[in-house]
Amino acid sequence: MAPLDMKPNELESYWVPFTPNRSFKKKPRLFSGAKDMHYITPDGRKIIDASSGLFCVNAGHGRDKITKAIQQMAGQLDFAPPFQYAHPAVFELSSKLALMAPGDLDYCLFANSGSEAVDTALKVALAYHKARGEGGRTRFIGRERGYHGVGFGGISVGGMVNNRKAFGNMLTGVDHLPTTYNKSKQAFTKGEPEWGNETLDELTRMIGLHDASTIAAVIIEPVAGSTGCIPPPKGYIKKLREITEKHGILLILDEVITGFGRLGYAFAAERYGVVPDMITFAKGITNGAVPMSGVMCRKGVYETHMSGPEYLVELFHGYTYSGHPLAAAAGLATLEVYKEEGLFERAKKMEPLFADAMMSLKDAPNVVDIRPIGIMAGIDLAPIEGKPGLRGYNAIESMYHDHDLYVRVTGDTIIVSPPLIVSEAQISEITDKLRTVIKAVA
Numbered sequence: 001m002a003p004l005d006m007k008p009n010e011l012e013s014y015w016v017p018f019t020p021n022r023s024f025k026k027k028p029r030l031f032s033g034a035k036d037m038h039y040i041t042p043d044g045r046k047i048i049d050a051s052s053g054l055f056c057v058n059a060g061h062g063r064d065k066i067t068k069a070i071q072q073m074a075g076q077l078d079f080a081p082p083f084q085y086a087h088p089a090v091f092e093l094s095s096k097l098a099l100m101a102p103g104d105l106d107y108c109l110f111a112n113s114g115s116e117a118v119d120t121a122l123k124v125a126l127a128y129h130k131a132r133g134e135g136g137r138t139r140f141i142g143r144e145r146g147y148h149g150v151g152f153g154g155i156s157v158g159g160m161v162n163n164r165k166a167f168g169n170m171l172t173g174v175d176h177l178p179t180t181y182n183k184s185k186q187a188f189t190k191g192e193p194e195w196g197n198e199t200l201d202e203l204t205r206m207i208g209l210h211d212a213s214t215i216a217a218v219i220i221e222p223v224a225g226s227t228g229c230i231p232p233p234k235g236y237i238k239k240l241r242e243i244t245e246k247h248g249i250l251l252i253l254d255e256v257i258t259g260f261g262r263l264g265y266a267f268a269a270e271r272y273g274v275v276p277d278m279i280t281f282a283k284g285i286t287n288g289a290v291p292m293s294g295v296m297c298r299k300g301v302y303e304t305h306m307s308g309p310e311y312l313v314e315l316f317h318g319y320t321y322s323g324h325p326l327a328a329a330a331g332l333a334t335l336e337v338y339k340e341e342g343l344f345e346r347a348k349k350m351e352p353l354f355a356d357a358m359m360s361l362k363d364a365p366n367v368v369d370i371r372p373i374g375i376m377a378g379i380d381l382a383p384i385e386g387k388p389g390l391r392g393y394n395a396i397e398s399m400y401h402d403h404d405l406y407v408r409v410t411g412d413t414i415i416v417s418p419p420l421i422v423s424e425a426q427i428s429e430i431t432d433k434l435r436t437v438i439k440a441v442a
């Protein structure tokens with residue numbers, strides 16, 4: 001037994017997710033506070049947050065209104081059973097979301113993470129077809145380079161190889177559309193590129209191969225986020241909506257990143273003028289302050305389930321923490337902040353300026369592509385030969401330890417997506433710091 005006065009190695013036990021643990025524990029990067037556009041380190045440094053935490057803190061950190069709403073609810077109702085019972089705030093939040101979502105996406109199922117929202121949407125798609133007497137529709141179609149979280153459903157329809165390769169067969173009967181990214185045709189494009197709708201021919205081919213009667217749903221991110229910010233080609237989402245609709249295939253837009261203002265709208269579906277059958281959301285719904293996610297479903301999807309005796313459960317699905325009171329309170333307060341400060345419109349207005357700032361990094365060393373859209377941009381750095389990901393990891397270390405900058409890096413790609421409150425001066429500051437970091441890891 002360890003002597004009572006022995007201090008454990010506090011860095012050891014925590015298995016840090018999506019992180020190289022051994023390197024991290026040698027030189028950890030910790031945040032112990034946050035306010036508005038900045039993180040605070042335990043040694044008191046202010047680090048500018050250029051990725052909204054993890055694409056979630058859209059209104060900036062430590063917003064009083066949200067903090068107070070959470071505190072107030074914690075004192076009033078710590079927990080309410082979500083099965084067979086509910087609480088008022090979750091109804092209020094659902095109603096507000098129904099008003100915000102396009103078309104008749106009027107029904108909301110809640111969960112706690114983007115991964116759970118995706119699993120929920122996939123299950124609803126299967127149950128919907130079964131309820132309509134088309135239970136043969138079990139196949140899902142995702143997309144290469146897609147990220148839909150880390151549940152078995154999400155990694156199955158996802159298309160990022162490192163997230164899949166260690167985990168066996170996953171869901172069967174899943175196909176993937178090609179990525180819309182083609183560097184030789186799209187490099188350094190602002191917003192939606194011209195090229196790429198050709199990749200949808202593959203969907204028509206898959207429908208021909210499997211027959212539409214076996215396909216339940218297509219799921220994509222409107223802008224592929226975690227893989228490095230890949231905007232959709234012009235007209236792609238509309239065309240995808242047309243094809244899926246024609247064949248009775250549900251379209252699920254995974255808006256875990258693109259929801260709540262990132263592209264200048266409540267949901268990207270609005271930017272692209274489509275009404276999908278389901279939208280998955282998370283992150284920005286509570287400004288990251290309390291875990292919450294959900295799925296907006298079209299009226300027809302909900303109503304299809306509303307049959308059978310009224311005393312029987314219609315959908316055997318839900319989580320202990322679905323629509324948790326603290327999350328619902330945070331969500332309601334967050335939506336108020338977005339509205340009061342016009343943050344979605346602000347993002348739309350700032351998009352050209354943000355894109356120009358990002359594009360100004362074109363001549364920095366090793367920059368091989370920049371893809372800005374909304375208040376988000378992917379910046380690809382050429383990998384160090386034979387060591388993919390090392391330049392990116394060096395950038396993470398350099399940003400934190402030497403340049404007081406935080407930006408999400410995946411592989412050798414930097415994904416900039418600051419809170420929507422970012423000022424012009426802060427965009428310049430972020431750009432300058434990025435240039436310095438990119439030079440430092442050259």
Ligand SMILES: Cc1ncc(COP(=O)(O)O)c(C=O)c1O
Pocket residue numbers: 112113114115116118147148149150221225226254255256257282
């Ligand atoms: C599009 C998309 N779907 C799902 C997820 C998974 O969300 P979570 O990490 O909350 O499970 C993410 C996370 O980044 C995402 O970007």
